[in-house]
Amino acid sequence: MSHTTEWKVRLQLVEDGGKTEARAVLDTGTTSLTATGAAQRAPGDEDAPEIGDEFAAGRALRDLGSRLLQTAERDVEARGAAPEPRTSTTYGWSM
Template identity: 40%
Template sequence: MTLASWNIDVALSEDDTYTDATATLHLPDGTNLQAQGHAKRNPADPAQPQIGEEIATARALSSLVDQLLGKAADEIEQVTHEPAHLNA
């Protein structure tokens, strides 16, 4: 069995209303995929920064999923010369 380890860095910035997340996936082939996620607090809601961080990070990670599936599909197509259709 081969063990592989991939790393994702998440950087967060926020103010009283908005939270932004940048997620970067570092792949073993040297490729870095990066995605953004955003959250906005409803002014009527109490300030709970962790919730905004979770939402923004989830959205960034969801975007990374799409990018990684796209990368894998491109690589499959290079080998098979046929369209690849991958779903999350």
């Protein structure tokens, strides 16, 4: 049985006064997950907004990944399969 789908991720970045905030939204077509990330330029650092964008976006996407894994774990548990004790960050399904 083959399954193909497309999910969309929107990433919004806002920089103001050396602080960058990112908001990532995953839209699966039936549900959505939202995550955030932030970066703060140190007072002595060069003004390089693209670096703040990279840090804030990376943190938002990492948060989104964590939220997605938590959702998958809840879905597995709802089907009666309790998670096994973790010894690594690999969850249920292998990579």
